[in-house]
Amino acid sequence: MRILSEFVEGFDTLADLPPAVSVFGSARSKPDSPECELARRLGGALASAGYAVITGGGPGVMEAANRGANEAGGLSVGLGIELPFEQGINEWVDMGIDFRYFFARKTMFVKYAQAFVVLPGGFGTMDELFEALTLVQTGKVTRFPVVLMGTAYWSGLLDWLRGTMAAESKIGPADLDLMCVTDDVDEAVQYIIDADAALAAEQEALKEAAAAQAEARS
Numbered sequence: 001m002r003i004l005s006e007f008v009e010g011f012d013t014l015a016d017l018p019p020a021v022s023v024f025g026s027a028r029s030k031p032d033s034p035e036c037e038l039a040r041r042l043g044g045a046l047a048s049a050g051y052a053v054i055t056g057g058g059p060g061v062m063e064a065a066n067r068g069a070n071e072a073g074g075l076s077v078g079l080g081i082e083l084p085f086e087q088g089i090n091e092w093v094d095m096g097i098d099f100r101y102f103f104a105r106k107t108m109f110v111k112y113a114q115a116f117v118v119l120p121g122g123f124g125t126m127d128e129l130f131e132a133l134t135l136v137q138t139g140k141v142t143r144f145p146v147v148l149m150g151t152a153y154w155s156g157l158l159d160w161l162r163g164t165m166a167a168e169s170k171i172g173p174a175d176l177d178l179m180c181v182t183d184d185v186d187e188a189v190q191y192i193i194d195a196d197a198a199l200a201a202e203q204e205a206l207k208e209a210a211a212a213q214a215e216a217r218s
């Protein structure tokens with residue numbers, strides 16, 4: 001079955017990926033747009049911090065993030081999707097996989113990334129953002145940093161989330177804190193590094209507590 005083989009190929013190809021960050025954003029942005037410029041700098045900064053950069057492998061913001069990572073000597077990953085108007089995986093991708101099913105592809109974005117960074121985009125980008133937030137809100141993934149970049153673009157949505165969605169109790173007030181909103185590439189990368197360190201410390205503490213319990217029982 002095609003969908004199963006997409007999971008198998010994804011797991012096989014990405015199994016040895018170093019720590020990675022998934023970057024989302026518009027397929028339609030022009031290479032000289034502010035968001036592509038930001039995405040390129042972000043890709044470079046993530047690569048310099050030791051993260052592989054995973055995108056949808058398409059044009060626009062995806063290509064810019066892949067380009068930044070590739071130019072900085074990092075690992076640039078593209079999870080392409082078969083579309084009727086598909087343009088193929090962009091030229092800055094070192095490791096590319098083509099998917100027919102959004103569902104299998106989305107699993108890879110989450111399973112193999114330590115964080116999501118979301119730049120301005122359309123329906124596809126919104127789908128990816130809200131899927132990530134739902135996974136974190138419901139505890140299906142723990143301590144998964146979500147960074148929104150391009151503050152002017154997001155401000156209207158954030159006002160609505162605060163003023164309508166949270167105000168009418170459709171989300172909790174703390175749910176808005178699940179996102180870091182910034183235009184500063186260094187702040188975005190540091191937020192991810194700090195979240196990674198906090199998670200590692202938490203896991204270490206759990207391991208030590210389990211070892212101490214086992215010791216006490218023996």
Ligand SMILES: C/C(=C\CNc1ncnc2c1ncn2[C@@H]1O[C@H](COP(=O)(O)O)[C@@H](O)[C@H]1O)CO
Pocket residue numbers: 023024025026027028055056057058059062080081083085086087120121122123124125126128
């Ligand atoms: C629209 C055009 C090409 C589309 N090609 C895509 N290739 C890869 N990934 C895509 C593509 N289109 C959407 N995606 C995914 O959704 C996000 C962008 O969608 P948006 O609606 O443009 O915000 C992106 O993160 C991808 O994962 C021809 O220009």
